[in-house]
Amino acid sequence: MTLAIRELEAKPELRIDDIHRFLTERSFPIVEGGSVTIVYQGHADAVAMRHWIQGLPSSQPLQRMHGTDLWFVVLDIPAGSRIEYKLEVTERGHSRLIRDPLNPHLANDPYGANSVVHGAGYEIPAWTLPNPEARPGHLEELELTSRAFGDRRRAQVYVPARYREERRYPLLVVHDGGDFLRFAGLQTVLDNLIHRLEIAPMIVALIDSDRRLVEYANDERHARFLHDELVPALEKRYPIVASPSARGLVGASFGAVASLSAAWAHPGYFGNVFLMSGSFLFTDIGEHDGGPAFDPVVEFVNAFRANPGRPAERLYITCGMYESPIYLNRSLVPLLQATGMDVRYTESRDGHNWENWRDRMREGLSWLFPGPLWMVYE
Amino acid sequence: MFPADVVVLGPQRREPTVRTATREVARIDAGKRARIAAITAGWEERESEDGELAEHLGDPMTNLRLFERAEDVFRRDPELLHAMLAHHTRLKGLQKLYRVRLSHALDAARTLLRRDHEDDDPDLLEIERTQAIDDVRRLDAQQFTRLRELHVGFHSKWKLNERASIGRHRAEIEGILADCDALCIAGGHVLILLNRLRMFGIASLIGSRPIVCWSAGAMALSDRVVVFHDSPPQGQGNAEVIEVGLGVFEGLVPLPHAKHRLRLDDPIRVGLFTRRFGPSICAVLDGGTRVDWNGRKWSAQAGTTRLCEDGSIAEIGQ
Numbered sequence: 233m234t235l236a237i238r239e240l241e242a243k244p245e246l247r248i249d250d251i252h253r254f255l256t257e258r259s260f261p262i263v264e265g266g267s268v269t270i271v272y273q274g275h276a277d278a279v280a281m282r283h284w285i286q287g288l289p290s291s292q293p294l295q296r297m298h299g300t301d302l303w304f305v306v307l308d309i310p311a312g313s314r315i316e317y318k319l320e321v322t323e324r325g326h327s328r329l330i331r332d333p334l335n336p337h338l339a340n341d342p343y344g345a346n347s348v349v350h351g352a353g354y355e356i357p358a359w360t361l362p363n364p365e366a367r368p369g370h371l372e373e374l375e376l377t378s379r380a381f382g383d384r385r386r387a388q389v390y391v392p393a394r395y396r397e398e399r400r401y402p403l404l405v406v407h408d409g410g411d412f413l414r415f416a417g418l419q420t421v422l423d424n425l426i427h428r429l430e431i432a433p434m435i436v437a438l439i440d441s442d443r444r445l446v447e448y449a450n451d452e453r454h455a456r457f458l459h460d461e462l463v464p465a466l467e468k469r470y471p472i473v474a475s476p477s478a479r480g481l482v483g484a485s486f487g488a489v490a491s492l493s494a495a496w497a498h499p500g501y502f503g504n505v506f507l508m509s510g511s512f513l514f515t516d517i518g519e520h521d522g523g524p525a526f527d528p529v530v531e532f533v534n535a536f537r538a539n540p541g542r543p544a545e546r547l548y549i550t551c552g553m554y555e556s557p558i559y560l561n562r563s564l565v566p567l568l569q570a571t572g573m574d575v576r577y578t579e580s581r582d583g584h585n586w587e588n589w590r591d592r593m594r595e596g597l598s599w600l601f602p603g604p605l606w607m608v609y610e
Numbered sequence: 611m612f613p614a615d616v617v618v619l620g621p622q623r624r625e626p627t628v629r630t631a632t633r634e635v636a637r638i639d640a641g642k643r644a645r646i647a648a649i650t651a652g653w654e655e656r657e658s659e660d661g662e663l664a665e666h667l668g669d670p671m672t673n674l675r676l677f678e679r680a681e682d683v684f685r686r687d688p689e690l691l692h693a694m695l696a697h698h699t700r701l702k703g704l705q706k707l708y709r710v711r712l713s714h715a716l717d718a719a720r721t722l723l724r725r726d727h728e729d730d731d732p733d734l735l736e737i738e739r740t741q742a743i744d745d746v747r748r749l750d751a752q753q754f755t756r757l758r759e760l761h762v763g764f765h766s767k768w769k770l771n772e773r774a775s776i777g778r779h780r781a782e783i784e785g786i787l788a789d790c791d792a793l794c795i796a797g798g799h800v801l802i803l804l805n806r807l808r809m810f811g812i813a814s815l816i817g818s819r820p821i822v823c824w825s826a827g828a829m830a831l832s833d834r835v836v837v838f839h840d841s842p843p844q845g846q847g848n849a850e851v852i853e854v855g856l857g858v859f860e861g862l863v864p865l866p867h868a869k870h871r872l873r874l875d876d877p878i879r880v881g882l883f884t885r886r887f888g889p890s891i892c893a894v895l896d897g898g899t900r901v902d903w904n905g906r907k908w909s910a911q912a913g914t915t916r917l918c919e920d921g922s923i924a925e926i927g928q
Contacts, residue, residue, distance in 0.1 A: 365624075398655045430843045598843035606837045606850075608652075609825040609866045610621060610797045 236262050237269045237304050241297055251302060260334035261349045266311065268349050270294065271334055272303040276321045279303040282329060283317040284583050285554040291320065313351035313581040314588065315554065339587045340415050351581070359424040360417055360590055366427035367393030369419065374437070376465045380456040381447075387462065389470070390419060390436035392426050400471050402434045402478035402601050404504075405458060407448060407487030409438020415586035421593050429605040430598045435470045437462065445525040448483070448490035450532035455497035477545065480504035480600055484589045485511050485557075486529075493532050495543035504600040505544040508589045509551050512560040533564075540567045546574040548596040555584035614816050616831065616859050616903040618895065619824040621797065621866055625897035626666035628794060628822055633669070635820040635902075636792040644669040647790040651676035651806040652798020652826045663796060671794075672786050676806035679779040683809070687775035690768065694805075697764045701757065705852065708753045715746045716848050716882075723878045743885045750851045750886065754834055758854045761808075771811055784815050797825025797866065800837065804830040804853055813856045821858065828864035828895070833857040836887060838865065840873040849883060859903040863887045865917075868894040877921025884917040891926060892917040901926065 240246070240254050255273065262269040272279050272294055279294040294303035309315065316339050318329045331338065332347035339348045350356075369392040378385045388409060392401070412418040418438070425431040439462070441447045447454045458481070467474055479502045483491040488510030495502045513522045514533040520526055547568055551561035558579070565577045576599055582588035617631045638644040648671050650657045657677040664671045684691040719742040725735065770776055787793065793816060795803075803826050807813070821831070829835050838849035865872065873879050874894070884892050891908060893901055893916050900911035910926035918924050 394656060396655050594843050602844065604799060605839055605842055606852075607801055608797075608799050609829060610623065610652075 233264060235264055235267055235269060235306060237271070237306065246297070246300060251300060254302075255334070259336075260332070263309075263350065263352055265352060266308055268307050268309045268351065270305050270307070270317075270319075270332065270349070272319055272321070272332070273301055273334070274303075274321065275301055276303065276323050277325075278322040280320045280322075281305055281307075281317050282320050283315055284556075285315060286556045286558055287554070294319075309349070309351040310581055311351055311353040313349075313554070314354050314583075314591075315349045315351070316346035316583055316585050316587075317349065318346055339585060341586050342411060342415070346585070348587070354581075357591055357594065359428065359430075359594055360421055361424075362420050363424050363427065366423045368423050369393050369395075369426070371413075371419065371438075374465065374469065376461060378457050378461055380453040380461060385439070385457065385462075387440075388413070388438040389466070390422055390438065391470075392433035392435070393423065394433070397471055399433075400473045400478075402432055402480070403463065403466060403470075403472045404434055404436045404480045404482060404597075404601070405462065405502075406436060406438045407481070407483030407490050408440060408444065408485075409436075410440045411586065412484075412589070413438060416590035416593070418590075418593070421590060425594060425597060426603065429603040429608050430594065431603045432601045433603075434601055435466065435472055437466055444486055444490075448486040449525065449528040450489065450493040451528070452497060454490055455494040458494050459498045459501055476500055476503035478503070480506060482506035482508070482596075483510075484508035484586075485584065488512070489529050489532070492536075492543060496536065496541065499541060499543050500545075502543070503545045505547045506596045506600055507547065507549045507561075508592055508596075509555055509557050509584050510549070510561055510564070511557055512564050514560070514563070533560075537564075537567060540571050542571045542573050544573060546576075546600055548576050548578075548599055550578045550580065550592045550596060552580050552582040552584060552588050554582060555588075557584065614818055614858065615820040615905065617820070617822045618828040618859075618862065618864055618893070618901045618903070619822065620895045620897045620899035621825050622663075622666060627898065627900065628663075628666050628824070629668050631900060632667065632792050632794060632820075632822045635822060638669075638791060644791045645789060646671045647786055647793045648673050649676055649793070649795045649803070649807070649812070649827070650798070651680070652796060652800065652803035652830075653677070654799060654802055663794070667794070672790065674783055674786060674810075676783075676810055676812075677802070679783075680806050680809055683775045683779065687773060690770075690773060690775065693764070693768055697760070700760060701853075704753070704756055704760065705850070708749070709848070709850070711749055712746070712848055712850065713846065715742070715749050716846070718742045719746055719882055720878065723882060743882065746886050753851050754854065757851075761854055770809060776809065780810055780815070783810055783812070787815050787817070787819065790819065792820045792822060795821065795823040795827030795831065797827050797829075800826035800829045800835060801853060803827065804835065804855065807856055813858060816858070824895070825864075825866040828866065829855065831856050831858040832862060832864060833860045834863075834890075836863050838883075839871045840876070840879055841871075849886075861890050862901065862903070862908060863890045863892045864895050865893055866895045869896050872917075874917075874923055879921075880917050880923070881919055881921035884919045888919065893926065894923060 281292040294305045335347045337348040338345045372389045374387045374389050426433050481491040481502050488507040495505045512533045513526050513530050520530045551558050569575045617635050650660050722739045722742050832855040835853035835855045837852045840847045899914040902909050915923045916926045
């Protein structure tokens, strides 16, 4: 198969009309089998694709098509991949990072938005999109005084549709809950997965920290907050099954460190732990290169690796192949499995981003908190 | 078999047809009101939230409140509660063991059905395919027999009909049913619904009253309860014989929400499902569909379809 960009390039006389047709008659980036062509049109001295794919140079230069202001790069992208990127446009010595103007697909995160390219075969999962048939849950506010932190803490609490006081619900605590709502569509995801009977209707506490790099990095105050304060407050206010098998923690990146370390501080209290792209930095020898924020993380992970145990009964761990923590997670999995915990590990062709974590929710949550899919026919 | 006429409908939340079906099967003249008894025990704690159903019916409705009655029985009769929990633990254990064999048997059948080797003798391949499906059918039949034996053992020991904790409710239910023109049984959790139907001996109280049922309600009334999903988030999606049904009708495997739950465009899966559960009709029961049982045979509303052995979907009756 000849790529569209190569056909254009091969034209003996390239006219403005040809370029116009090329740009208007297809969607961008161009996905052709395993090849993805990123295109930029505009005056520049240099254009590069900047991405965060572990294993590839983080800057992929675009080449200018001779005699035009069209720039392009062709990448080999494995099927099912999802890649976030920006374009770096350099003109008169000044560089600026922009979203790809030709690409309508954006992924939001706390720092703004990136362009997204979907490799062949990737589809945004239907269960992440609003479904008018799904009965919506709602969010409530919970505020409590934390003796562990010595301040007031707030949480948002997701209450599932058709909630009833007489029923008992499992509890899931989500680190970086606000970001999970904003950037991973968590409320929609929960509504849909509950509607589809794939996960149990559950109470979900969404917590946030203004100092997450400190409080999520194996901070004993955080573990105490969860164990002594948050869960008891939730159990007092909501009909929650007071059993480890019905309690869970989830977090991504540093939130995964917070989940594992808090579970490990009170082994067996949280029966289910869901770790996404955990920043489980460790050292076998010498110093780590993560900076001071990682000191307590490395201390925790090194200690856990030296003497691994069973923080929970069931642990779901996932990481993107294109993100730097992949080797940290791959290294941790055999240790977790050797403890006798029920461990499930999956990898995705994705990076360290919120939509990756969104896309992993169905498999992780339906394994940890299976819904009545097989038994309920309404 | 029971003498009652039964109408099996597709799910009612989006396309309610229960009013028409109920009035038709109960032969209610225009302008007259029907008296309907309803069972919504499959909705569990939400059993009493039946306002939408009452609205769909449009005639006076009395909910038999089987879920609530069962809670009362469990409160008054802890001995029975413990016995029932132990019984269900055994049933669950049996199901787990059945799954081990079922998974391998279905793998073998699917592998052979998908096999397309040039050097295979087609006659030999067909024999092996048939044999593999027979293995699955045999396993299902064994499971069904074991489930029935466990139930017979439990019921002969605990004699639910004779327990005072149940008797009072049973008498009340009998009184309500005696005054009604038809019984509607909604869906929900099929095992909980079936348990409550069995606990209060509903099958023996129905008499010749017509029944309109859908979703789990239809599954519970069938002779053999089959649960199914081709694309669950976990596992292979192997349909299972999960329970002995009340047997109010026979020869039909109700498949509510089939378009969502089954890969109807996969002829291998469709064909295997049909050959596995045949000669029963594997009825695709999505919104707006209807099949009728007159005590001897089935008839279907135009447009209601079934799975076929060749992997296709065809209208029932064709």
